[in-house]
Amino acid sequence: MRPVRSFPRLSPAERRVWNAYPTGAWVDLRTGDPEEDDPARGAGWGPDRTVRAEVLAALLRGARQAAQGGTAGLRLAGARVTGPLDLSDATLTGKLHLLNCHLAGAVSLNDATAVGVRFRGCDLERVRATRCTVKGLLDFDGSTVHAGIRLDNAEVNGQLRLSRMRLSAPGERLKPGANWMVDTRRTISLEEARERRLDQVRHALWAGGLTVTGATFMRDTHVTGGLRLIGAKLRSGIYLQGSVVTATGPHAVTADMLECGSAEFSAGFTATGTIRMRGARVGGTLSFSDATLKAPGRVLHLSHAQVDEVILTPESIEGEVNLGYSRIGVLLDRPDAYPGGVHLNGLVYEALRGPWSVAERLSWASRDPDGYRPQPYEQLAAWYRRIGHEPDARRVLLAKQRDRRGTLRPAGRAWGGLLDLVVGYGYRPWLAALWAVVLLTAGTVAFGAVPPVKIDPEEVRVFQPFTYTLDLLVPVSVFEQRGAWDPVGWTRWLAWTLIVSGWILATALISGAARVLRPGPAA
Structure with missing residues (x-):
C-alpha cells in the first residue's frame, strides 16, 4: 500500500475519498439543493467539494489496496475534480463511479484496463479512451461532454451507455499564427493543421473500430457534431431512439463497415446531415421509423450493405437515398420515403412491404439520378413473379423497355415505339x-x-x-x-x-x- 504521505496535504474532502476507497463506499459531497448541485455550475464549488484528479488517479492506480473482505472502488458524488484525470496505460484496481461531478480537465483512459467505468450526470470537458478495455459497464448516462469522446479501437465487454447526454464535437482551439508538430516531425502551418484535424473536429463521438459485446444505448441524446462508427462491432445493437444529431460537417453518422445486431434510428430520432452506412452488416432490423432525416444532398447512404430488415418509414425526410448494391431481406417503406432521387441499381431484396401500388413502385424504380438502369426493373419484376403476380411483372418489364427507349438512337427509338404501339414489346400481344x-x-x-x-x-x-x-x-x-x-x-x-x-x-x-x-x- 502506498503511504498517505504521497499526498501530505489532503483536503478534508480528499481525505474522505482516500479513506473510503478500500471498501468502495460512497462519498457524497452534494448539498441536496438540485440547483446548487448542478454539475454545470461545478466551477464555482468551494474547497469543501474540490478533489484533485491526481488523488483519484493515484487511488485507481493502486495507492491503496482493497480492505480485507471488501472490494475497492472509487464512488464519488457531487465533487469538483480539478486537473486532468490521467489513467492512460493503467490497470484500474477498482471500479470508477462518478455521479454529478464536474471535471474541468480531460479524462484520459487511453490503453487502460478497467472493470467498470461510470460517469453519470457529470459535466466533463473531454474523454479520451482509445484502445481501452472495460470488462463491464462503460456509462456516461445523463452527462455533458463539451469536446467529444474518443473510443476508437476500444473494447467494452458489457454495455455502453450514452443516453440522455449532451455531447459536442471538439472546437478548433488553434490560435492564429500557431504551428503544430505532427508525427513526421516537421512543422506544418495553421491552415494545414486545420485541414488535417477537420474530420476529427466534426465528430463528437470518435469510435472507429469500437467493440461492444452488450447493447449500445444512446437514447434521447443531443449531439452537436457527427458520430463516427467506422468498422465498429456492436454485437447486441445500437439504439438511438429520440436522439438528435446535428452535424457540423456533411455527415451526422459515419458508420461504414459497421457490424451490429440491430440499429434503431427511430421513435423521434433526428439527424441533420448524411447517415452513411456503406458496407454495413446488420443482423436484425435497421429502423428509421418516425425519424426526421435531413441533408442538403444524400440523406441516407446504405450501399453495399447486408441487412435482414430495413424499416424506412420516417416522419419526414429530405434528400437522396442510396440503396445500391445492398442485400436486404425485407424492405418496409412508403412512397414518401424517397422525396429526392433513389439509387437502386444492384439492390437485391427478398420481400417488399408497405402501402404501394404497382404504379408507385414503377416510379420508384425509375428515379435513379444517374438515369436508366435495367436491374431495378428486373429485380422488381422477379419479386412480383415470386409472389404470383405475373401481370404486374409484365407491366414492370414493359416499363423497363419504355424507359430504355429513351437511351437509344433515333432509329432504335422509332422501332421501339412501333413495337410498343403494336404489341407492347411482346408483353401485350x-x-x-x-x-x-x-x-x-x-x-x-x-x-x-x-x-x-x-x-x-x-x-x-x-x-x-x-x-x-x-x-x-x-x-x-x-x-x-x-x-x-x-x-x-x-x-x-x-x-x-x-x-x-x-x-x-x-x-x-x-x-x-x-x-x-x-x-x-x-x-
Whole structure:
C-alpha cells in the first residue's frame, strides 16, 4: 500500500475519498439543493467539494489496496475534480463511479484496463479512451461532454451507455499564427493543421473500430457534431431512439463497415446531415421509423450493405437515398420515403412491404439520378413473379423497355415505339389481335363497297371481301386471293397498306415473343 504521505496535504474532502476507497463506499459531497448541485455550475464549488484528479488517479492506480473482505472502488458524488484525470496505460484496481461531478480537465483512459467505468450526470470537458478495455459497464448516462469522446479501437465487454447526454464535437482551439508538430516531425502551418484535424473536429463521438459485446444505448441524446462508427462491432445493437444529431460537417453518422445486431434510428430520432452506412452488416432490423432525416444532398447512404430488415418509414425526410448494391431481406417503406432521387441499381431484396401500388413502385424504380438502369426493373419484376403476380411483372418489364427507349438512337427509338404501339414489346400481344381486327374490318367494308376486278376473266371465282382482306394481311398468301383480284382506284392504297401492316404485325410479334421468351431475372 502506498503511504498517505504521497499526498501530505489532503483536503478534508480528499481525505474522505482516500479513506473510503478500500471498501468502495460512497462519498457524497452534494448539498441536496438540485440547483446548487448542478454539475454545470461545478466551477464555482468551494474547497469543501474540490478533489484533485491526481488523488483519484493515484487511488485507481493502486495507492491503496482493497480492505480485507471488501472490494475497492472509487464512488464519488457531487465533487469538483480539478486537473486532468490521467489513467492512460493503467490497470484500474477498482471500479470508477462518478455521479454529478464536474471535471474541468480531460479524462484520459487511453490503453487502460478497467472493470467498470461510470460517469453519470457529470459535466466533463473531454474523454479520451482509445484502445481501452472495460470488462463491464462503460456509462456516461445523463452527462455533458463539451469536446467529444474518443473510443476508437476500444473494447467494452458489457454495455455502453450514452443516453440522455449532451455531447459536442471538439472546437478548433488553434490560435492564429500557431504551428503544430505532427508525427513526421516537421512543422506544418495553421491552415494545414486545420485541414488535417477537420474530420476529427466534426465528430463528437470518435469510435472507429469500437467493440461492444452488450447493447449500445444512446437514447434521447443531443449531439452537436457527427458520430463516427467506422468498422465498429456492436454485437447486441445500437439504439438511438429520440436522439438528435446535428452535424457540423456533411455527415451526422459515419458508420461504414459497421457490424451490429440491430440499429434503431427511430421513435423521434433526428439527424441533420448524411447517415452513411456503406458496407454495413446488420443482423436484425435497421429502423428509421418516425425519424426526421435531413441533408442538403444524400440523406441516407446504405450501399453495399447486408441487412435482414430495413424499416424506412420516417416522419419526414429530405434528400437522396442510396440503396445500391445492398442485400436486404425485407424492405418496409412508403412512397414518401424517397422525396429526392433513389439509387437502386444492384439492390437485391427478398420481400417488399408497405402501402404501394404497382404504379408507385414503377416510379420508384425509375428515379435513379444517374438515369436508366435495367436491374431495378428486373429485380422488381422477379419479386412480383415470386409472389404470383405475373401481370404486374409484365407491366414492370414493359416499363423497363419504355424507359430504355429513351437511351437509344433515333432509329432504335422509332422501332421501339412501333413495337410498343403494336404489341407492347411482346408483353401485350393482344394489341396485335386488336390491330388485326381493326384492319380486317376496314378492309372488309372497303372492298365490299368497291370490289376489285378479276385478273383472269375466264376463271370462275366468287369474291369474298373478308377472305381477300385476310389474305392481304397474311405475309404469305394462304387463300390465293391477292393474285386473283386486282384492287381499283383508291382501294389500291388500302391494299398496299394492309400488306405492309401484315409484315409489321408479324415482325413485331416475332420480335416481342423473342423478348418475352428470353431468360429473365431469377425469381
